Amino acid sequence: MLPPPALIAEISPHQLEVAETLLQVGRFLVIFIVARAIAELMVRLQLPTILGELVAGVLIGVSGLHLIVPPETQAEISGALLSLLGSLAAISPDDVREIYNETFPSLQSVSQIGLFALLFLTGLESELDELVAVGVQATTVAVAGVVLPFALGTAGLVFLFHVPLIPAVFAGAAMTATSIGITASVFGELQWLKRKEGQIVIGAAVLDDILGIVILAVVVAIVGGGSFTLGPVIKLGLAAVVFVVVALVLSRKAAPAFDWVVDQLKAPGDVAVASFVVLTLCCFAAQAIGLEAALGAFAAGLILSASKHTHDIDAAVKPLVALFATVFFVLIGTGMDLSVLNPFDPANREGLIVAAFLLVVAMLGKVAAGWSYLSSEPTNRLVVGLGMMPRGEVGLIFLGLGSQAGILSPALEAAILLMVIGTTFLAPVLLRVVIPSTPTTAAEAV
Amino acid sequence: MLPPPALIAEISPHQLEVAETLLQVGRFLVIFIVARAIAELMVRLQLPTILGELVAGVLIGVSGLHLIVPPETQAEISGALLSLLGSLAAISPDDVREIYNETFPSLQSVSQIGLFALLFLTGLESELDELVAVGVQATTVAVAGVVLPFALGTAGLVFLFHVPLIPAVFAGAAMTATSIGITASVFGELQWLKRKEGQIVIGAAVLDDILGIVILAVVVAIVGGGSFTLGPVIKLGLAAVVFVVVALVLSRKAAPAFDWVVDQLKAPGDVAVASFVVLTLCCFAAQAIGLEAALGAFAAGLILSASKHTHDIDAAVKPLVALFATVFFVLIGTGMDLSVLNPFDPANREGLIVAAFLLVVAMLGKVAAGWSYLSSEPTNRLVVGLGMMPRGEVGLIFLGLGSQAGILSPALEAAILLMVIGTTFLAPVLLRVVIPSTPTTAAEAV
Numbered sequence: 001m002l003p004p005p006a007l008i009a010e011i012s013p014h015q016l017e018v019a020e021t022l023l024q025v026g027r028f029l030v031i032f033i034v035a036r037a038i039a040e041l042m043v044r045l046q047l048p049t050i051l052g053e054l055v056a057g058v059l060i061g062v063s064g065l066h067l068i069v070p071p072e073t074q075a076e077i078s079g080a081l082l083s084l085l086g087s088l089a090a091i092s093p094d095d096v097r098e099i100y101n102e103t104f105p106s107l108q109s110v111s112q113i114g115l116f117a118l119l120f121l122t123g124l125e126s127e128l129d130e131l132v133a134v135g136v137q138a139t140t141v142a143v144a145g146v147v148l149p150f151a152l153g154t155a156g157l158v159f160l161f162h163v164p165l166i167p168a169v170f171a172g173a174a175m176t177a178t179s180i181g182i183t184a185s186v187f188g189e190l191q192w193l194k195r196k197e198g199q200i201v202i203g204a205a206v207l208d209d210i211l212g213i214v215i216l217a218v219v220v221a222i223v224g225g226g227s228f229t230l231g232p233v234i235k236l237g238l239a240a241v242v243f244v245v246v247a248l249v250l251s252r253k254a255a256p257a258f259d260w261v262v263d264q265l266k267a268p269g270d271v272a273v274a275s276f277v278v279l280t281l282c283c284f285a286a287q288a289i290g291l292e293a294a295l296g297a298f299a300a301g302l303i304l305s306a307s308k309h310t311h312d313i314d315a316a317v318k319p320l321v322a323l324f325a326t327v328f329f330v331l332i333g334t335g336m337d338l339s340v341l342n343p344f345d346p347a348n349r350e351g352l353i354v355a356a357f358l359l360v361v362a363m364l365g366k367v368a369a370g371w372s373y374l375s376s377e378p379t380n381r382l383v384v385g386l387g388m389m390p391r392g393e394v395g396l397i398f399l400g401l402g403s404q405a406g407i408l409s410p411a412l413e414a415a416i417l418l419m420v421i422g423t424t425f426l427a428p429v430l431l432r433v434v435i436p437s438t439p440t441t442a443a444e445a446v
Numbered sequence: 447m448l449p450p451p452a453l454i455a456e457i458s459p460h461q462l463e464v465a466e467t468l469l470q471v472g473r474f475l476v477i478f479i480v481a482r483a484i485a486e487l488m489v490r491l492q493l494p495t496i497l498g499e500l501v502a503g504v505l506i507g508v509s510g511l512h513l514i515v516p517p518e519t520q521a522e523i524s525g526a527l528l529s530l531l532g533s534l535a536a537i538s539p540d541d542v543r544e545i546y547n548e549t550f551p552s553l554q555s556v557s558q559i560g561l562f563a564l565l566f567l568t569g570l571e572s573e574l575d576e577l578v579a580v581g582v583q584a585t586t587v588a589v590a591g592v593v594l595p596f597a598l599g600t601a602g603l604v605f606l607f608h609v610p611l612i613p614a615v616f617a618g619a620a621m622t623a624t625s626i627g628i629t630a631s632v633f634g635e636l637q638w639l640k641r642k643e644g645q646i647v648i649g650a651a652v653l654d655d656i657l658g659i660v661i662l663a664v665v666v667a668i669v670g671g672g673s674f675t676l677g678p679v680i681k682l683g684l685a686a687v688v689f690v691v692v693a694l695v696l697s698r699k700a701a702p703a704f705d706w707v708v709d710q711l712k713a714p715g716d717v718a719v720a721s722f723v724v725l726t727l728c729c730f731a732a733q734a735i736g737l738e739a740a741l742g743a744f745a746a747g748l749i750l751s752a753s754k755h756t757h758d759i760d761a762a763v764k765p766l767v768a769l770f771a772t773v774f775f776v777l778i779g780t781g782m783d784l785s786v787l788n789p790f791d792p793a794n795r796e797g798l799i800v801a802a803f804l805l806v807v808a809m810l811g812k813v814a815a816g817w818s819y820l821s822s823e824p825t826n827r828l829v830v831g832l833g834m835m836p837r838g839e840v841g842l843i844f845l846g847l848g849s850q851a852g853i854l855s856p857a858l859e860a861a862i863l864l865m866v867i868g869t870t871f872l873a874p875v876l877l878r879v880v881i882p883s884t885p886t887t888a889a890e891a892v
Contacts, residue, residue: 013850014666021739022730024555029726032719039713049713088734105548106555109470113556189714220460267485267495268635269768273478276769280475284468288534293467316765322715323722323766404459 011091019089019099026085027107030067031330032323034060039326048428050185053326057333068334070108071101072400075337111331114324115181115393116297120279121317122184122193122202123301124310128251130199131302137373138203144372145204145388146211149175149365153358157412161354166222167412170402173219174416175362177212179392179424180205180294181328186428187387190435196379201387204369209295210240212394220401239289247282247299255306262309271309272316278304332393336421340414351414358419363389363426382434390427395420457537465535465545472531473553476513477776478769480506485772494874496631499772501871503779514780516554517547518846521783557777560770561627561839562743566725567763568630568639568648569747570756574697576645577748583819584649590818591650591834592657595621595811599804603858607800612668613858616848619665620862621808623658625838625870626651626740627774632874633833636881642825647833650815655741656686658840666847685735693728693745701752708755717755718762724750778839782867786860797860804865809835809872828880836873841866 011019038059039052060067062075069077077100082093089096131138154172157163163171183205184193192198214236262274279300286296304313340348340355370385399416402408408416457465484505485498506513508521515523523546528539535542577584600618603609609617629651630639638644660682667678708720725746732742750759786794816831845862848854854862 012666013847014662018733018736021558021733024558025726025729025733025739029723029730032723032726036711036713036719036723040711043712052713103551103555106552109549109552110556110559112467112470216460220458265482265486266489267482267498269764269772272765272768273482273772277475277478277482280471280478283471284475287464287467287471290464293471315761316768318715319718319762319765320769322718322762326715326719401459 011095015089015091016099019085019091019096020103022085022088023096023100023103024106027068028327030060031056031327035326035330047432048186048189050182050189050329051425051428053329054333054425057330058336058338059333060330061334061336063336063338068330069100070331070335071104073335073337107327108331110324111328112293114321114326114328115294116279116283117317117320118181118184118325118328119294119297120275120301121314121321122180122188123298123303124305124313124317125188125193126199126202126302126305127194128248128302128305130194130196131203132248134196134200134203137200137375139207140373141200141204141369141384141388142207142211145178145208145366145369146176146215148368149362150215152361152365156357156361157354160357163354163409163412167402167407167409169222170219170398170407171358171412171416173215174391174395174398174402175358175365175419176208176215177391177394177398178205178208178366178388179390179394180209180298181325182390182392182424182427183387185325185329186431190431192383192435196375196377197383197387200373200379200384204384204388206295206298208388209292209394210244213291214240216398216401236290239291243286243289243291243295243299247302250299250303251306254303255308258304259308262307271312275300275304275313275316328393332396332424335396337417338421340417341421347410348414351411351418354411354415355418355422358415359422362391362419362423366423380434383431386427386431386434389430390424391420392424395424457541461535461537462545465531465537465542466549468531468534469542469546469549470552473514474773476506477502477773481772481776493878494632494635496628496635496775497871497874499775500779503776504782504784505779506776507780507782509782509784514776515546516777516781517550519781519783553773554777556770557774558739560767560772560774561740562725562729563763563766564627564630564771564774565740565743566721566747567760567767568626568634569744569749570751570759570763571634571639572645572648572748572751573640574694574748574751576640576642577649578694580642580646580649583821584646585653586819587646587650587815587830587834588653588657591624591654591812591815592622592661594814595808596661598807598811602803602807603800606803609800609855609858613848613853613855615668616665616844616853617804617858617862619661620837620841620844620848621804621811621865622654622661623837623840623844624651624654624812624834625836625840626655626744627771628836628838628870628873629833631771631775632877636877638829638881642821642823643829643833646819646825646830650830650834652741652744654834655738655840656690659737660686662844662847682736685737689732689735689737689741689745693748696745696749697752700749701754704750705754708753717758721746721750721759721762774839778842778870781842783863784867786863787867793856794860797857797864800857800861801864801868804861805868808837808865808869812869826880829877832873832877832880835876836870837866838870841870 035053035056038056039049042049042052058064062069062073066076066078067081069075077097082096086093086096150172153175154168157168157171158165183201187193187198214233217233217236262270265274279297282296282300283293287293340351342348343352366388367385369388370381399420403413481499481502484502485495488495488498504510508515508519512522512524513527515521523543528542532539532542596618599621600614603614603617604611629647633639633644660679663679663682708716711720725743728742728746729739733739786797788794789798812834813831815834816827845866849859
């Protein structure tokens with residue numbers, strides 16, 4: 001990469017490259033070692049590994065050792081790390097800090113590839129017919145899981161805590177999110193992805209993501225002030241409908257075409273590259289019409305789930321998930337500032353009380369959504385409700401947006417962060433408690 | 447990522463994220479589609495696919511459609527692309543250009559992961575004992591392949607073309623490089639990696655990389671002017687020796703420890719993550735003592751080649767190679783400016799004549815190195831010589847360094863570029879011509 005002008009004078013291109021490589025490789029090394037160590041601990045405690053990845057992030061992030069520090073948190077990077085790398089690359093710790101922040105987006109890009117790969121795999125392992133069969137239930141769960149936390153959260157903040165309307169609406173909106181990544185990861189590991197509960201939760205999480213984008217557009221327009229028009233929201237809504245319909249049609253029709261193309265390919269790595277083309281194409285299309293690229297990744301997996309090459313696709317994508325989705329979840333953990341949790345700091349108390357309220361509403365709202373649908377056969381409604389609970393990265397995005405716009409008081413900001421942290425960490429733990437270790441029914445697929 | 451201050455005023459964080467995602471995903475899409483299409487053509491022409499990836503890079507890079515434009519080339523990005531993405535993300539083409547250049551390092555980081563994965567795989571598929579058995583031959587080939595092109599190139603430039611000594615030395619140094627990535631890729635695809643010729647070439651290419659780093663240190667010191675001291679060079683030489691010795695010892699001893707650790711791991715993705723830890727650790731260690739991180743990647747593969755999990759490691763790393771090493775080779779192609787090849791432009795003629803000389807010396811010097819070693823059994827010396835020929839990314843790094851230091855005349859710069867392009871493209875073609883399609887001996891491994 002081109003060094004920024006300020007650095008050219010002092011650092012040679014060679015030193016710059018050395019420092020960049022040490023940083024990039026070193027960050028991977030720290031992430032993998034710590035995440036793996038704690039994931040192993042989690043497995044032995046019979047807890048989902050994703051919890052270990054989040055905890056690992058907290059340990060090495062802005063609440064812990066300050067080794068992995070996302071630049072947008074504005075937190076300090078460990079001085080020992082800067083000195084060590086500075087002496088290895090023969091540059092000053094200040095220069096290391098500069099290069100650290102400049103190269104961080106590369107790590108975030110790699111983590112995005114991990115998220116896309118995970119959602120692609122989730123789509124690939126979903127059964128389209130089962131997903132369509134639970135369509136009505138998933139829609140009910142998604143809508144109830146959006147309306148309940150939003151209404152209860154906003155009303156409670158306004159009437160109980162006398163928060164002004166706009167920040168209250170914003171906090172309510174942040175409570176509607178569902179982190180499809182965390183849910184998919186837990187259900188996949190517990191092998192509940194193909195059960196009815198799993199399919200309802202995944203379907204509802206996808207719809208929730210779509211609803212979330214529409215809500216975000218509305219909230220941003222309101223926060224932007226005055227200029228709120230219905231046009232863009234209707235456009236987004238239409239885009240979402242078109243997207244779902246096209247994805248459903250393609251899932252039925254496109255797999256044979258894909259298989260035909262793959263059969264023509266002769267160069268090595270054919271299945272991996274062909275799948276990645278479908279994946280990036282769907283991500284691009286989703287983002288281009290205003291939806292999330294992550295939704296495109298899920299749709300791509302769904303489209304290829306009818307391919308005769310699913311086994312090979314699966315084998316090609318799994319290493320990407322093992323490596324880079326780990327990075328994604330660790331990065332979520334690194335950005336969480338747990339110092340707001342300290343009850344001995346008087347500045348935290350107001351936030352903690354609001355947070356306790358938001359957390360309860362956030363949990364109850366989603367869990368109640370598990371009882372919102374009708375089903376002829378018995379399903380574990382608690383599993384469905386808990387599956388919708390983690391806010392994860394989606395909640396953090398809402399929070400980042402609100403704090404960037406300057407509409408949240410420090411107490412409310414801390415409260416939303418605690419709500420996000422609480423739901424994100426409790427969901428895998430509670431799911432693990434509720435779901436028996438060995439599945440009791442034979443509903444699992446091969 | 448944090449938007450730079452200049453952009454914050456005009457672009458909302460949401461628009462920025464949309465533009466970033468479209469660019470990142472879109473670039474992957476273009477790279478994979480074009481690279482795959484031309485790789486398929488190459489397979490049908492019985493040529494190595496890497497050639498297709500380089501050609502794909504030329505087609506979509508600064509010599510072609512300007513879709514993938516490394517910022518350091520300073521070339522213009524396709525206006526149509528900027529307009530399209532600008533209209534999709536609702537920002538101006540100028541802002542797209544800015545974001546394009548800012549997000550490009552992420553693509554380069556991913557391509558680095560691809561290179562590391564490829565060299566790791568090369569090490570993994572190497573037989574340590576065979577590599578040690580050909581150690582003397584590999585050393586002879588490496589030294590001859592460095593001395594011959596350097597001496598002939600520098601002397602020719604000074605005495606035939608009256609080039610001043612410092613630029614001539616620099617051009618000579620650029621001719622000593624061997625692109626281990628290209629060589630490994632071609633030999634792997636033709637299944638000659640485990641034959642004696644393959645092992646000699648890989649061993650010599652690794653040693654050549656080490657020699658190259660020492661040469662680079664010397665040349666940079668000379669170019670830096672006056673302050674040349676022997677200290678750093680001796681330090682690098684010692685580091686290289688330590689590195690080779692440690693890698694050899696670990697290759698014999700460390701695999702059982704690795705296997706023991708992997709056997710203790712229970713969380714999913716264990717082999718992929720454990721291998722990646724070894725890989726990043728070796729890359730970090732190599733870079734930290736002043737060598738190339740890529741050498742560490744090869745050493746990591748060599749260390750794990752005695753593991754009982756090689757089959758699983760192989761399966762986990764291959765998708766990374768198929769996806770990201772492709773990006774690496776395509777990016778090499780995108781940075782090549784072929785306009786210097788046009789003989790009708792009078793400004794090019796001087797460069798073309800010098801280039802013809804450098805190209806001939808660059809080819810003959812490495813091919814002659816194939817006849818430099820003693821061997822009791824018959825080996826195909828032409829294959830060894832041609833295997834050492836491609837300069838690839840290593841040559842481009844030398845060139846970039848020279849043009850940054852301002853010591854090369856435009857004609858000499860063009861000539862070095864042509865030498866790099868010529869050897870890089872001709873090596874896979876000539877190897878394919880020389881190596882029979884179906885191996886005639888039974889020397890291949892499982």
